[in-house]
Amino acid sequence: MTAPTLRDVAERAGVSIRTVSNVVNGYARVTDATKVRVQAAIDELGYRPNLMARNLKQGRTRIIALVVPALDVPYFAELVRLIIGEARARGYAVLIDQTDGDVERERELIMEASRAVSFDGVIASPLSLTAADLESRHGSAPILLLGEKIFDSSADHVAIDNVTAAREMTAHLIGLGRRRIAAIGVHQDPTDGTAVLRTRGYREAFTQAGLTVDESLMVPTPHYERRHGAAAMAQLLDHPEPPDAVFCFSDLLALGAMRVAFSRGLRIPEDLALAGFDDIEDGRYSTPTLTTIAPDKRQLARAAVAGILARIESDAYDAPVEITASHRLVVRESTVGGAVGQPV
Amino acid sequence: MTAPTLRDVAERAGVSIRTVSNVVNGYARVTDATKVRVQAAIDELGYRPNLMARNLKQGRTRIIALVVPALDVPYFAELVRLIIGEARARGYAVLIDQTDGDVERERELIMEASRAVSFDGVIASPLSLTAADLESRHGSAPILLLGEKIFDSSADHVAIDNVTAAREMTAHLIGLGRRRIAAIGVHQDPTDGTAVLRTRGYREAFTQAGLTVDESLMVPTPHYERRHGAAAMAQLLDHPEPPDAVFCFSDLLALGAMRVAFSRGLRIPEDLALAGFDDIEDGRYSTPTLTTIAPDKRQLARAAVAGILARIESDAYDAPVEITASHRLVVRESTVGGAVGQPV
Numbered sequence: 001m002t003a004p005t006l007r008d009v010a011e012r013a014g015v016s017i018r019t020v021s022n023v024v025n026g027y028a029r030v031t032d033a034t035k036v037r038v039q040a041a042i043d044e045l046g047y048r049p050n051l052m053a054r055n056l057k058q059g060r061t062r063i064i065a066l067v068v069p070a071l072d073v074p075y076f077a078e079l080v081r082l083i084i085g086e087a088r089a090r091g092y093a094v095l096i097d098q099t100d101g102d103v104e105r106e107r108e109l110i111m112e113a114s115r116a117v118s119f120d121g122v123i124a125s126p127l128s129l130t131a132a133d134l135e136s137r138h139g140s141a142p143i144l145l146l147g148e149k150i151f152d153s154s155a156d157h158v159a160i161d162n163v164t165a166a167r168e169m170t171a172h173l174i175g176l177g178r179r180r181i182a183a184i185g186v187h188q189d190p191t192d193g194t195a196v197l198r199t200r201g202y203r204e205a206f207t208q209a210g211l212t213v214d215e216s217l218m219v220p221t222p223h224y225e226r227r228h229g230a231a232a233m234a235q236l237l238d239h240p241e242p243p244d245a246v247f248c249f250s251d252l253l254a255l256g257a258m259r260v261a262f263s264r265g266l267r268i269p270e271d272l273a274l275a276g277f278d279d280i281e282d283g284r285y286s287t288p289t290l291t292t293i294a295p296d297k298r299q300l301a302r303a304a305v306a307g308i309l310a311r312i313e314s315d316a317y318d319a320p321v322e323i324t325a326s327h328r329l330v331v332r333e334s335t336v337g338g339a340v341g342q343p344v
Numbered sequence: 345m346t347a348p349t350l351r352d353v354a355e356r357a358g359v360s361i362r363t364v365s366n367v368v369n370g371y372a373r374v375t376d377a378t379k380v381r382v383q384a385a386i387d388e389l390g391y392r393p394n395l396m397a398r399n400l401k402q403g404r405t406r407i408i409a410l411v412v413p414a415l416d417v418p419y420f421a422e423l424v425r426l427i428i429g430e431a432r433a434r435g436y437a438v439l440i441d442q443t444d445g446d447v448e449r450e451r452e453l454i455m456e457a458s459r460a461v462s463f464d465g466v467i468a469s470p471l472s473l474t475a476a477d478l479e480s481r482h483g484s485a486p487i488l489l490l491g492e493k494i495f496d497s498s499a500d501h502v503a504i505d506n507v508t509a510a511r512e513m514t515a516h517l518i519g520l521g522r523r524r525i526a527a528i529g530v531h532q533d534p535t536d537g538t539a540v541l542r543t544r545g546y547r548e549a550f551t552q553a554g555l556t557v558d559e560s561l562m563v564p565t566p567h568y569e570r571r572h573g574a575a576a577m578a579q580l581l582d583h584p585e586p587p588d589a590v591f592c593f594s595d596l597l598a599l600g601a602m603r604v605a606f607s608r609g610l611r612i613p614e615d616l617a618l619a620g621f622d623d624i625e626d627g628r629y630s631t632p633t634l635t636t637i638a639p640d641k642r643q644l645a646r647a648a649v650a651g652i653l654a655r656i657e658s659d660a661y662d663a664p665v666e667i668t669a670s671h672r673l674v675v676r677e678s679t680v681g682g683a684v685g686q687p688v
Contacts, residue, residue, distance in 0.1 A: 063439065070425065072625075077421040081414065084442060095407065095439050098428060226629045255629050262631040281416075282626055285570045285599050287606040 166201025185249030229256030288333030510545025529593030573600030632677030
């Protein structure tokens with residue numbers, strides 16, 4: 001018989017894996033009743049954190065594998081740059097692989113089945129990985145998830161509060177008096193954490209303001225690139241009642257949308273307020289400059305590297321860690337105007 | 345006494361290292377007289393390609409190290425993405441490090457002095473490495489240089505023809521009737537290959553057209569980022585006789601310059617034609633879209649990976665290989681106009 005896992009404890013106690021880890025780790029926000037139930041399951045099953053495997057570990061490579069959807073998406077490029085810097089400062093090199101948003105490739109890379117080289121740990125930004133995938137990993141190297149995921153798993157996780165951020169941006173647009181506020185990049189696939197969480201925040205802002213979302217202004221996109229934003233904006237501008245504001249769930253989507261709005265002769269923000277998400281450098285130099293949500297990327301990178309190294313270098317208690325990095329709403333010309341000389 | 349190197353042969357024959365390798369490799373474009381002189385030096389010194397070191401090599405890691413100035417510069421991000429894809433298709437993983445344009449860090453990384461992990465070969469895009477640096481490398485892993493270098497070395501090299509590309513772009517602007525054509529990103533540091541070669545092409549176009557360059561319109565920049573383009577453009581617009589066209593030596597410089605031109609109320613291209621270099625995606629979605637030089641990045645990536653793997657996997661004759669990838673001039677709205685609805 002194999003040793004009981006966090007998952008076994010969760011099933012026995014009838015709670016989520018995250019809840020078990022919160023109890024094990026002594027985190028707050030767990031009711032006393034739940035604590036008792038989880039502790040009972042731990043005792044019954046004889047659950048012990050996986051110390052042995054760690055102690056057996058030998059011959060470190062001092063390489064961290066980093067798996068991201070695409071290196072040429074500026075948000076990831078900026079984040080990867082910071083992660084490499086943080087890792088190097090700790091004496092680790094970074095091996096990079098990209099999934100191109102391909103589910104199968106993502107699974108293959110993160111599951112380590114096909115990898116020829118070895119590494120001490122993995123930082124991954126999965127787009128579509130499920131909790132079941134993670135639980136069945138072949139590899140023994142610890143993994144940390146970076147970015148939006150919605151499933152409950154036993155892996156460490158670092159992200160910003162996407163629901164709050166999306167709610168704040170939508171509230172900003174409502175506060176400017178806009179009412180037909182479209183959203184580009186809403187969720188289609190329930191495993192797409194980013195889209196699901198940002199859509200939730202968008203909806204919450206309407207509810208809080210006592211307004212109703214017009215579902216016909218919510219446009220899903222296959223990915224978050226410029227061309228998808230351009231296509232979605234073209235679709236919105238053909239709407240019988242076009243929007244007076246658009247919240248794009250990435251800056252790239254917004255920059256693609258901006259191009260289409262200009263080519264149709266619209267003024268931004270006079271005719272259409274436009275907002276993005278990610279705070280990539282492109283949006284600081286566009287005309288107009290782009291209102292956006294700025295995740296604290298340095299904090300994300302630092303927490304991700306510190307988190308995976310804690311797993312690699314220590315045999316501490318193995319309950320998963322959940323870290324929320326900060327973000328801020330950055331208001332620029334695309335929603336409030338002010339670009340001198342534009343439009344001429 | 346150590347074995348003679350390519351450099352020793354070059355010194356003895358009074359020619360460049362590249363010329364020696366061309367002779368050794370049987371390339372054309374070497375005069376018969378030179379061939380005889382080089383062969384004599386080879387015979388006198390008893391030069392032999394470094395086969396022994398290769399044969400002794402053991403235990404490959406199937407990792408290629410890739411050293412670039414900065415991952416969040418879109419040109420490098422796009423190129424790195426392609427290189428990872430090419431390497432993976434050949435069964436290799438890519439370990440990435442970035443120099444941040446820091447000369448010391450570049451030297452340190454490429455010289456391998458401080459690296460904790462091992463790899464089979466290096467692809468490097470050095471900004472300021474010299475031939476002497478390369479000759480004195482401690483590491484035994486083969487190296488391939490990707491991008492603009494001006495020094496003569498015994499390393500394999502893959503790049504586009506920067507002089508021709510810059511000359512073509514400048515000729516395009518002259519052909520549009522512009523005469524006060526500024527250049528942003530001209531060389532300051534003689535070891536900066538990119539700037540030196542593009543500046544040469546810019547000058548050649550003037551000469552070919554029977555025109556004279558106005559040196560006061562040539563602005564050097566510390567790097568090729570948006571903020572440097574913005575600062576240089578602000579400087580040019582304060583010129584007593586401001587330019588009617590600006591050729592920026594990178595798209596990022598051009599996008600920074602475009603922002604400043606708009607904020608001063610200028611129309612592009614009516615008041616100022618603007619061109620970049622690199623063909624990053626940003627310039628395809630800006631308003632106006634950006635005229636640029638498009639290096640064939642896929643060809644660059646494929647040649648770089650094929651080149652370094654040839655060194656790693658075979659013990660073939662070790663004369664350096666020089667590969668020139670293709671490029672094309674891409675004319676868009678920023679020089680010829682046509683953005684519907686802009687300016688309004």
